[in-house]
Amino acid sequence: MVIEVEREIIEHILPAPLKPIDGENRIVVYLATAEAVTPIGVYQHCGIEVPCEFEGKLGGCVVYQGVSTEAALCSGREIWGFPKKLITAEFKQDGARFAGYAERERSKLISVTAQWDPEKTVEGPTLFPRLLVRVIPRGDKPGIDMRKVFYVKSELTIKESLCGDVQLDLGGTVRDTWYKLAPKKILGAIYAKLDLVLPYGEEVG
Numbered sequence: 001m002v003i004e005v006e007r008e009i010i011e012h013i014l015p016a017p018l019k020p021i022d023g024e025n026r027i028v029v030y031l032a033t034a035e036a037v038t039p040i041g042v043y044q045h046c047g048i049e050v051p052c053e054f055e056g057k058l059g060g061c062v063v064y065q066g067v068s069t070e071a072a073l074c075s076g077r078e079i080w081g082f083p084k085k086l087i088t089a090e091f092k093q094d095g096a097r098f099a100g101y102a103e104r105e106r107s108k109l110i111s112v113t114a115q116w117d118p119e120k121t122v123e124g125p126t127l128f129p130r131l132l133v134r135v136i137p138r139g140d141k142p143g144i145d146m147r148k149v150f151y152v153k154s155e156l157t158i159k160e161s162l163c164g165d166v167q168l169d170l171g172g173t174v175r176d177t178w179y180k181l182a183p184k185k186i187l188g189a190i191y192a193k194l195d196l197v198l199p200y201g202e203e204v205g
Contacts, residue, residue, distance in 0.1 A: 029178075048065075134147070157194060
């Protein structure tokens with residue numbers, strides 16, 4: 001789902017040292033199934049993706065992400081720094097209609113109902129390559145032991161896509177405040193069936 005938010009929200013949710021892109025206030029909120037991930041297996045995931053820049057490099061940062069298995073959580077978080085947490089999710093594609101939700105700690109993070117329309121187009125922001133911030137806290141006292149920025153040139157092949165209107169509800173918990181995104185405008189939903197290869201990244205900061 002593509003939504004517009006205030007710039008102040010983007011500045012707040014982007015991890016330092018990443019910066020917002022001037023004039024870009026669109027972000028993406030999504031639900032997905034990863035069907036054939038080697039060697040992790042099938043899992044569901046949800047997230048919030050924000051276009052950003054770092055020292056002249058443009059890309060997209062996944063600022064929140066939930067996954068349904070521990071294997072998916074550990075691989076993405078420990079290698080690249082994806083901010084993954086465990087969630088449960090359920091969604092269904094029935095012809096031209098999609099409905100689903102993701103929840104954490106018995107609270108809905110996101111609920112979606114979309115109706116696909118072959119006449120509708122929705123333009124989302126540029127979110128690839130990925131810009132990710134990997135942070136490791138100190139073990140001896142409060143503070144950060146390591147903070148690195150990785151530039152990950154993912155290989156993305158879109159096989160099928162549809163657009164449509166969407167009803168979007170954002171919730172959350174005390175620690176997962178998706179509701180604070182407060183969309184100014186919901187531009188629509190995009191359904192995409194794709195192949196994604198996530199290689200090792202380049203350390204750029």
